[in-house]
Amino acid sequence: MLDRIGELRSEVEAAIAASQATGDLEEIRVRYLGRKAELTTILRGIADLDPAERGPVGKAGNEARGALEAQLARRREELEAGELGERLAGDRIDVTLPGSPVAPAGSLNLLMRTRREIEDVFTGLGYRVMEGPEVELDYYNFTALNHPPGHPARMAQDTFYVDPGSLAPGIEPPPGPEDVLLRTHTSPMQVRAMEAQPPPIFIVVPGRTYRSDPFDATHSPVFHQVEGLAVGEDITLADLKGTLDAFAQAIFGPERETRFRPGFFPFTEPSVEVDVSCFACGGSGRLQSGERDPLCKGAGWIEILGAGMVDPNVYGFVASHGYDPERVQGFAFGMGIERIALLKHGVPDLRKFFENDVRVLEQFR
Ligand code: DAH
Numbered sequence: 001m002l003d004r005i006g007e008l009r010s011e012v013e014a015a016i017a018a019s020q021a022t023g024d025l026e027e028i029r030v031r032y033l034g035r036k037a038e039l040t041t042i043l044r045g046i047a048d049l050d051p052a053e054r055g056p057v058g059k060a061g062n063e064a065r066g067a068l069e070a071q072l073a074r075r076r077e078e079l080e081a082g083e084l085g086e087r088l089a090g091d092r093i094d095v096t097l098p099g100s101p102v103a104p105a106g107s108l109n110l111l112m113r114t115r116r117e118i119e120d121v122f123t124g125l126g127y128r129v130m131e132g133p134e135v136e137l138d139y140y141n142f143t144a145l146n147h148p149p150g151h152p153a154r155m156a157q158d159t160f161y162v163d164p165g166s167l168a169p170g171i172e173p174p175p176g177p178e179d180v181l182l183r184t185h186t187s188p189m190q191v192r193a194m195e196a197q198p199p200p201i202f203i204v205v206p207g208r209t210y211r212s213d214p215f216d217a218t219h220s221p222v223f224h225q226v227e228g229l230a231v232g233e234d235i236t237l238a239d240l241k242g243t244l245d246a247f248a249q250a251i252f253g254p255e256r257e258t259r260f261r262p263g264f265f266p267f268t269e270p271s272v273e274v275d276v277s278c279f280a281c282g283g284s285g286r287l288q289s290g291e292r293d294p295l296c297k298g299a300g301w302i303e304i305l306g307a308g309m310v311d312p313n314v315y316g317f318v319a320s321h322g323y324d325p326e327r328v329q330g331f332a333f334g335m336g337i338e339r340i341a342l343l344k345h346g347v348p349d350l351r352k353f354f355e356n357d358v359r360v361l362e363q364f365r
Pocket of ligand 1: 186187227228267305331333334
């Protein structure tokens with residue numbers, strides 16, 4: 001019996017040493033140490049042996065079993081480590097490599113690109129970029145911009161009103177039922193910015209604006225503007241002119257000039273409409289062929305924005321924030337981003353910006 005145990009032990013040791021995979025070890029375990037294995041049967045039958053044999057056989061059997069189990073475990077660890085290494089080597093993916101085929105990089109919508117170009121020009125001149133709420137109070141959109149209640153200029157902007165009951169809970173209830181709207185321009189941020197910061201102030205405010213307009217080649221109920229505001233103690237209309245010259249040259253080319261025509265906005269006095277010299281004909285109104293330039297319609301000038309000196313009445317609404325109408329002065333301007341992008345890139349239809357046709361987007365990378 002003792003010899004048989006010795007034989008079995010060497011047989012199993014040889015099998016363990018020869019095993020190549022963890023699956024082999026499981027087979028060995030079942031075959032030699034399982035419930036029906038010979039060694040198990042021997043150990044189970046010890047009680048039936050001669051009393052003299054029981055001790056030595058039990059001892060040798062248990063020792064063999066313990067030693068084999070330990071060897072199995074050791075070999076299993078070895079094999080597992082090797083198998084893991086192989087799996088890792090086989091599965092290796094370098095997630096930092098480009099895909100195959102390489103996915104084309106996306107690009108910004110031309111409106112966003114134009115917005116950033118405009119921001120760049122003004123940050124280069126020392127302005128900060130601010131943003132403001134699109135759901136706005138009548139107070140900021142109109143009243144504090146010198147449109148008194150009932151003023152006809154309010155009617156000129158086809159305003160979307162917002163049911164105040166639809167505002168999220170926790171928002172302070174507005175003063176009246178008609179007092180919440182989608183901002184019709186970015187100008188309300190002039191007032192919010194002055195409330196937030198004493199003079200001097202130099203900001204540009206890009207963002208979405210809304211008017212109940214049709215959706216056609218030149219209108220969209222959602223559009224984009226950039227507002228500008230510069231207020232200090234001695235900022236003049238000449239500074240506005242110089243600033244807009246720098247802007248027009250940066251966006252439309254170094255040869256550009258600007259021209260002011262009288263205009264009207266309730267929140268500026270005086271107000272101006274600003275034209276840029278036409279970049280298609282160079283300002284002559286005629287193409288090289290002698291034909292009338294269709295872009296500026298022969299005028300040599302293209303209207304690009306509205307501007308003016310901030311009306312003292314507007315400072316009246318922020319006087320308690322350091323804007324004494326007797327002491328501060330400055331200018332404001334507002335432009336449509338769609339218009340700048342259309343003009344600069346010769347896009348014939350404003351709807352192209354919103355349709356997300358990749359063929360259109362790809363032209364402006
Ligand atoms: N808010 C005006 C509009 O939407 C544009 C404008 C004109 C803004 C004159 C200004 C300004 O700041 O001074 O038509």
